[in-house]
Amino acid sequence: MLSRHMSKLRGHKRRRLKANSACDTCRDRKTRCDGRRPICLACEKREVGLACRYSGACREGAARAEPTFQNSRHASLAHLSADTPAAAPPSLQRTSCTACESPAKESDGLATLASHDDKSTYGPSSTVAFFRCTLSADEAVSFAADLNKHEDARPGLARSDTGVMMLPRRRDADVFVSCYWEFVQPVFPILHKPTFSAQYHHFWLAETSTANNGYFKSSREHAVFVSMFNIVCALGCQFSSLVPDAQKTLVAADFFQRSKRVFDSDWLDAADLSLIQLLLLNGVHLQSTRHAHRCWNSIGLAIRVSQIVGLHVESEKSGMSQLEREMRRRIWHTCLSLDTLLSMTFGRPTMVHGARNVPLPLNIDDEHLKVDGVGSQPPGSSSCLSLFINSCRLLEILDDVLRFVFIFESPSSQPSKDSDASAKNIMRRVLDLNRRLDDFSRELPAYVRVSDSEAGASALTSALELEKNVLNCR
Numbered sequence: 446m447l448s449r450h451m452s453k454l455r456g457h458k459r460r461r462l463k464a465n466s467a468c469d470t471c472r473d474r475k476t477r478c479d480g481r482r483p484i485c486l487a488c489e490k491r492e493v494g495l496a497c498r499y500s501g502a503c504r505e506g507a508a509r510a511e512p513t514f515q516n517s518r519h520a521s522l523a524h525l526s527a528d529t530p531a532a533a534p535p536s537l538q539r540t541s542c543t544a545c546e547s548p549a550k551e552s553d554g555l556a557t558l559a560s561h562d563d564k565s566t567y568g569p570s571s572t573v574a575f576f577r578c579t580l581s582a583d584e585a586v587s588f589a590a591d592l593n594k595h596e597d598a599r600p601g602l603a604r605s606d607t608g609v610m611m612l613p614r615r616r617d618a619d620v621f622v623s624c625y626w627e628f629v630q631p632v633f634p635i636l637h638k639p640t641f642s643a644q645y646h647h648f649w650l651a652e653t654s655t656a657n658n659g660y661f662k663s664s665r666e667h668a669v670f671v672s673m674f675n676i677v678c679a680l681g682c683q684f685s686s687l688v689p690d691a692q693k694t695l696v697a698a699d700f701f702q703r704s705k706r707v708f709d710s711d712w713l714d715a716a717d718l719s720l721i722q723l724l725l726l727n728g729v730h731l732q733s734t735r736h737a738h739r740c741w742n743s744i745g746l747a748i749r750v751s752q753i754v755g756l757h758v759e760s761e762k763s764g765m766s767q768l769e770r771e772m773r774r775r776i777w778h779t780c781l782s783l784d785t786l787l788s789m790t791f792g793r794p795t796m797v798h799g800a801r802n803v804p805l806p807l808n809i810d811d812e813h814l815k816v817d818g819v820g821s822q823p824p825g826s827s828s829c830l831s832l833f834i835n836s837c838r839l840l841e842i843l844d845d846v847l848r849f850v851f852i853f854e855s856p857s858s859q860p861s862k863d864s865d866a867s868a869k870n871i872m873r874r875v876l877d878l879n880r881r882l883d884d885f886s887r888e889l890p891a892y893v894r895v896s897d898s899e900a901g902a903s904a905l906t907s908a909l910e911l912e913k914n915v916l917n918c919r
Contacts, residue, residue, distance in 0.1 A: 452569045465728060468497045468836075547614050595697075621681035628684045631829045631912055632836075633782075634775050636677075636769065638811040644670050668707055669719050675704035676726040683733070693788065701730055713746075718755045721776055728783055741791065744783045748796050751780050758805050768814045775807040778837050785840045788847055792794060795844060805834050832912035835893060839919055842881050849874055 468485050470493060479486045488497035494603035626638060645658035646668060661667035679700035683693045712720050724747035751757060756777035781797055788795040808828045813820040822828050865894035895917040
């Protein structure tokens with residue numbers, strides 16, 4: 446009976462397993478593809494894993510079994526529809542995201558919607574842990590799935606083989622950069638506005654003129670600016686009325702991918718302030734996306750490069766201008782601020798410990814900082830740096846709070862619950878932290894303090910309103 450069954454099997458040819466969807470490279474080469482993701486076996490053997498992308502339609506079963514990945518690396522630019530007043534102008538061009546994006550279930554912006562099956566380490570005092578206590582597992586997965594559906598709902602775009610990075614129309618770029626100065630710069634003063642504006646002006650001159658005006662000292666300096674310019678547009682476009690709300694995430698992601706294509710890891714071998722600024726801008730953008738772990742890594746790298754440059758100590762270098770000294774202080778304290786915020790979110794220790802030896806930056810707007818001499822803020826005018834300086838003071842207290850919480854949460858160093866002396870020490874520490882927060886609140890300047898009547902208001906009528914609301918939220 447067994448032999449009869451085996452004879453039947455020999456009479457049938459073994460069916461070849463078919464891939465649900467072949468990658469673009471195998472499809473173009475007309476070769477067999479096993480459909481493995483993110484890199485198929487054929488592309489892995491040919492050592493062309495970066496070119497392995499899936500833009501073809503997957504079968505319904507495969508779509509349920511595997512996460513959706515973004516596909517074409519160099520997509521042609523498609524015009525946004527301008528049929529309605531809310532639509533973006535036709536010059537806003539898009540390219541699809543590159544490489545394989547991590548599944549949306551991993552994390553949301555700053556990981557506040559990380560699903561329960563995420564195996565990353567989060568401290569019990571983290572923002573993630575708080576949301577996990579307030580949301581059920583099904584709700585967290587549902588939020589992440591909705592976010593994934595929103596980000597991956599991209600129209601199909603024809604591929605472009607030129608690989609040339611396209612630029613937005615100049616007047617659209619002007620609006621995006623203007624939105625960056627209005628909404629992002631007061632919160633994280635990473636750039637020096639006059640310096641960036643001069644580079645921006647000469648950059649467009651070089652793009653519109655056949656002659657190289659030689660403003661940028663090297664090709665590296667030019668490339669760093671191009672990468673930085675795209676990140677600025679990625680941040681600014683999210684506050685611009687030129688882009689409809691439904692497209693803001695998509696357009697910002699496209700600018701970010703353009704910036705990534707320009708970035709060269711060899712730049713880390715010659716660290717300078719511009720590279721740290723670029724890494725911080727990357728982190729600021731990523732903290733508003735679902736790729737919060739990348740934000741953690743980018744800010745960590747920015748801190749390491751800052752320590753290479755020596756921003757963690759107040760430089761006594763002779764001949765340092767007021768502009769250079771103040772920018773070094775701003776960049777370093779931005780590193781510390783983001784380090785503390787991410788530590789609170791993930792429930793992980795901060796990278797920088799101990800006393801903060803670098804003084805806070807002066808409360809002076811960019812245009813008053815001087816290369817020769819010493820500038821000052823005009824009397825009677827408030828600086829847009831007030832939010833950042835006061836936030837640094839607040840986050841310094843938060844850093845001490847986190848350090849206290851981490852020590853208390855540690856099983857090895859947790860004080861005995863039966864010890865009256867330990868309980869008194871804990872209470873004394875809590876009351877001291879609470880006193881410092883009260884002192885901070887009382888010492889806030891009136892123009893950045895939110896009154897009880899304004900606490901529920903959400904309308905932003907000016908940059909000052911933005912600063913007051915951000916500081917109040919923190």
